[in-house]
Amino acid sequence: MSSKNDYISERMATKLFQNVLALAFAISEVNGDPKLLPNVTLGFHLYDSYHNMMLTYRSILDLLFKSHRLAANYRCTTQKNLISVIGGLGSDVSSRMADILGLYKIPQLTYGSFALEERDTSQSSRFFRMVSNETHQYSGIIQLLLHFKWTWVGLFVVNDESGNRFLQVVEFLFSQNGICSAFTNRIPSQPFWQQKYSTSDLGSTSDLSFIRSKASVCLVYGETMTLMWLSTVLATVVLGDKETTLLGKVWVLTAQIDLALNSLQRGLDFQLFHGTIAFKIHSKEPAGFQKFLQNITLLGMQGNGFLKDFWEQAFDCSPDFQEPGKTSDTCTGEEKLESLPGPVFEMSMTGHSYGIYNAVYAAAHALHIMYSSRLNQRAMLKGGKIEMQDLQSWQLHHFIKDVLFNNSVGETISFNENMELGMGFDIINVITFPNTSFFKVKVGRVDPDAVDGKPFIIDEDLIEWHKDFNQALPVSLCVDCCPPGYRKEKKEREKICCYNCVACPEGMITYQKDMEDCVKCPDDQYPSKNQDGCIPRIISFLSYQEPLGVSLACMALGFSLTTAWVLGTFIKHRDTPIVKANNRNVTYILLVSLLLCFLCTFLFLGRPVKITCLLQQPAFSIIFSMAVSCVLAKTITVVLAFLVTKPGSSMKKWVGRKMTNSVILSCSFIQGGIVVVWLRTSSPFPNFDHHSLAMEIIAECNVGSVLMFYIVLGYMGLLSIICLTVAFLARKLPDTFNEAKFITFSMLVFCSVWVSFFPTYVSTKGKYMVAVEIFSILTSSAGLLICIFFPKWYIILLRPELNKREQIIRRKD
Structure with missing residues (x-):
């Protein structure tokens, strides 16, 4: 070069x-x-x-x-x-x-x-x-x-x-x-x-x-x-x-x-x-480059023509030492490059x-x-020198x-x-x-x-x-950034960077600025109030630690103890006329069934697990069916007892322990068969419901087959209606200890509770749905206990003079 x-x-x-x-x-x-x-x-x-x-x-x-x-x-x-x-x-x-x-x-x-x-x-x-x-x-x-x-x-x-x-x-x-x-x-x-x-x-x-x-x-x-x-x-x-x-x-x-x-x-x-x-x-800066620049002067490099032009522009002076009047100033030739500002000349090596x-x-x-x-x-020797080929x-x-x-x-x-x-x-x-x-x-x-x-x-x-x-x-x-909770919406005939900010629909969020689309929270979280983040959802179930759970548990325990007391009283006074008058064996079975009804409510309290879910509805349905069957058996006994007293009645052969046992067993076995089919086809299981409530995850017992669940409830309702009808028809029979009147009233309470249960149960979610079912079980069972057994318990304990054979055989005038 x-x-x-x-x-x-x-x-x-x-x-x-x-x-x-x-x-x-x-x-x-x-x-x-x-x-x-x-x-x-x-x-x-x-x-x-x-x-x-x-x-x-x-x-x-x-x-x-x-x-x-x-x-x-x-x-x-x-x-x-x-x-x-x-x-x-x-x-x-x-x-x-x-x-x-x-x-x-x-x-x-x-x-x-x-x-x-x-x-x-x-x-x-x-x-x-x-x-x-x-x-x-x-x-x-x-x-x-x-x-x-x-x-x-x-x-x-x-x-x-x-x-x-x-x-x-x-x-x-x-x-x-x-x-x-x-x-x-x-x-x-x-x-x-x-x-x-x-x-x-x-x-x-x-x-x-x-x-x-x-x-x-x-x-x-x-x-x-x-x-x-x-x-x-x-x-x-x-x-x-x-x-x-x-x-x-x-x-x-x-x-x-x-x-x-x-x-x-x-x-x-x-x-x-x-x-x-x-x-x-x-x-990078090669060693010696700055020193090289610092040593450059116009006088020291006068043979370089390009340096003369550079000097004139850089220092705004005339490098023509012979004619100093050509420009406003004449260069001394000793100017230093390092004195120039950066935009004019940079002392470090650029890219x-x-x-x-x-x-x-x-x-x-x-x-x-x-x-x-x-x-x-190729070297060629000429005159003692080595010349290289071009x-x-x-x-x-x-x-x-x-x-x-x-x-x-x-x-x-x-x-x-x-x-x-x-x-x-x-x-x-x-x-x-x-x-x-x-x-x-x-x-x-x-x-x-x-x-x-x-x-x-x-x-x-x-x-x-x-x-x-x-x-x-x-x-x-x-435009200003869309804050979290809003999404970008493109403006017509505008570039994509110019947009409107639109609030996210309910249940969705944006957690960053300028998000294109709103997103859903994970199943275990729910949107915050401003829809700018997700908050962990609590797992909801009816526990013993909250007031509602404690109240229901106390009610169930109280009714259970009361039922046990009534059962003990009836067993103690088993030989008295009032206990013997209406088939005391059925009375015992009914009291035990009511006791189990009260106790089965504890299966609904606490966090659902596999065993409690398997027992909840089947146990409730079978026990309640047995209780209603006992009430039906008692009602039929009252009717038959009255018919037997008529001269020439052929109903005498139906009166006795065999008939009552048949009613109780047949009605209970039918419900038991339905439950077995339910458990074999689609049994209940513990489940987490992420969709019913926004801020909670419901820990629940999924009934499995909804059809079988309603068949079970429907069968209990059928027994209740039959029992209510029979009792209502027998309410005016002339008998001092005619239980049909009490049974009628108790079945009215029972049916009223469960008729109101369905719309309430369907309209509630989470633990309150469970609370509704527990409350229905307790009130309907309490209705049977109070309406059927409280009058007899009152006579046994407080009016023993009425608990005599003469009172039983006496007829109204």
């Missing part, structure tokens, strides 16, 4: 000269390394694309076909030998360069991150990209926006082919990830000073609608000139408007952009970009400079290997492709199958100061090949935002 300084734009941003100095630094290191390319001196040519495709072609043709003998700061005895080209920064320039360089098979190493368009894929073998593909940067941008939940984003895109490709890709990625572009401003590809715009014309050539946009985040895509144009527009038009408040925005810059100002922009307020988030090509630095070393290592190869080396640039392709080395900072340099270095991108936060200087803080990383499996990392605690946000996380949304 020989050198020549040809076309350099007069208005080229001074900060871009750092790339040139990085190139010079790398070449000086290579030339000073005795192990790398010994006896070979590298030089370089500089050409400017002028941000114009036609001039790009012209520069490449000049490079190929114009002869130059002098290299900047070097003197060689041979003509230039072009072996590779480093550039350009953007895809448009790089592609145009490849159009010509590809014809001559000259290796091209690019230091800008960009994605190739379809027509360039066939040329990818001529591109050796020193940075990661721009597609990885797209992924990083999306991850950044999603991380901070920025869904309403403004776009500033350079108005050229690369900008068009960027818009196509990013709009597609936005739609896939629920992000919308609030506006899209196209920035001229040519700087305004080249288009000769006046400051007053900037407002008319720029779409300033973004000033009123709710988008707090603006994504800028382009090159350094793009940001320079944008900063001028913002400073001279937006901030100059008294009706416009200070523009608090989060600027997100792509990796092609350097924070730079030129000599025309020195007076601009760079603090507008305080808090900027910028993607930066991964870089682009690092790419150029590695590109020089990649070409140098490939050239070294090619020189060392026996197949490509090399052809096309021969270098293979060696660059397979190059592998560690650079001076210890990073491995090698190309992957796509002919690029997979170093990824750094994410930096720009902190500006009133003196136009700034500081870059690395806050994240985008590395698709990360060994830890985390391609995107961001530490938001390190980020300092623009002062308008008061260090709170900026919000960039079309």
Whole structure:
């Protein structure tokens, strides 16, 4: 690589000269390394694309076909030998360069991150990209926006082919990830000073609608000139408007952009970009680079023509020492680069400079290997010197492709199958100061090949935002977030990021902001009052620890003891006429049945388990059927006893123990048969009901077959109706101890209780349903006990004089 300084734009941003100095630094290191390319001196040519495709072609043709003998700061005895080209920064320039360089098979190493368009894929073998593909940067941008939940984003895109490709890709990625572009401003590809715009014309050539946009985040895509144009527009038009408040925005810059100002922009307020988030090509600082920059002076490098132009722009002075009156000030030649503010010149190595630095070393290592190869080396002895055969640039392709080395900072340099270095991108936060200087803080990383499996990392605690946000996380949304308890509903003819918030229907929740759909809580939870979360549901059953359960248990125990007392009294006075008068064996069976009825209510209390569920309804139905059967047997006995007393009655043979036993056994066995069928087909089992009550899970005994349950209840109802009918018909029979009157009243109570039981039972849920059944069992059983046995118990204990045979055989007048 020989050198020549040809076309350099007069208005080229001074900060871009750092790339040139990085190139010079790398070449000086290579030339000073005795192990790398010994006896070979590298030089370089500089050409400017002028941000114009036609001039790009012209520069490449000049490079190929114009002869130059002098290299900047070097003197060689041979003509230039072009072996590779480093550039350009953007895809448009790089592609145009490849159009010509590809014809001559000259290796091209690019230091800008960009994605190739379809027509360039066939040329990818001529591109050796020193940075990661721009597609990885797209992924990083999306991850950044999603991380901070920025869904309403403004776009500033350079108005050229690369900008068009960027818009196509990013709009597609936005739609896939629920992000919308609030506006899209196209920035001229040519700087305004080249288009000769006046400051007053900037407002008319720029779409300033973004000033009123709710988008707090603006994504800028382009090159350094793009940001320079944008900063001028913002400073001279937006901030100059008294009706416009200070523009608090989060600027997100792509990796092609350097924070730079030129000599025309020195007076601009760079603090507008305080808090900027910028993607930066991964870089490290080679040892000696800062010292190299610190030692550069105009007097010390007067042979470099490009440095003279740079000095004039950077220090705003005339480097012509012979004619000091040409500009307002004359350079002393001793100015130091470190005195320049950051936007004019940055003393650390940028991502682009690092790419150029590695590109020089990649070409140098490939050239070294090619020189060392026996197949490509021929020495000819002439006059005591060894002259190497001239090399052809096309021969270098293979060696660059397979190059592998560690650079001076210890990073491995090698190309992957796509002919690029997979170093990824750094994410930096720009902190500006009133003196136009700034500081870059690395806050994240985008590395698709990360060994830890985390391609995107961001530490938001390190980020300092623009002062308008008061260090709170900026919000960039079309509408305020839908709070938990609400869901998003799309607006007609609006982008998906602009929506209405609609409350969730009853029984459903949203537990995060901006959820698309409401969801149901798990079965063991229920929605909170604001429908923004789920609360664990308690398991509900009728327990002994609550007042209702204790009350029912006490009632059951009290009636059980009373029944046992009555039974004991009747057994003690078993030989008295009043006990013997109405079939005392049936009386005992009835009292035992009522005692069991009261005790079976304890099966309904407490948490249901398998054994209690199996016993609850079957035991209740059989015991109650036996009790009603006893009452029926007593009623039939009364009727038959009256009929037997009539002269010539044939009913005498039906009166006796055999008849009563038959009634009790037959009625009970029928119910028992129904219960057996029930247990064999679909027996009751413990179950959790998640649906009947919103805030509780009901622990219940599922009856299994609902049909069999109602058949059992229906059979008991049938027996009750028969008993009530018979008793009602026998209520006026002339007998002193005629039980039919008491049985009629008791069966009225019994039937009233169970008739009212059905609607109440069906309309209640959970433990209250169980309480209704227990209460019905207790009251109906108590009705039988009190109505049938209390009069007799009263006579036995309190009126023993009535408990005589004479009273039994006495007839009413």
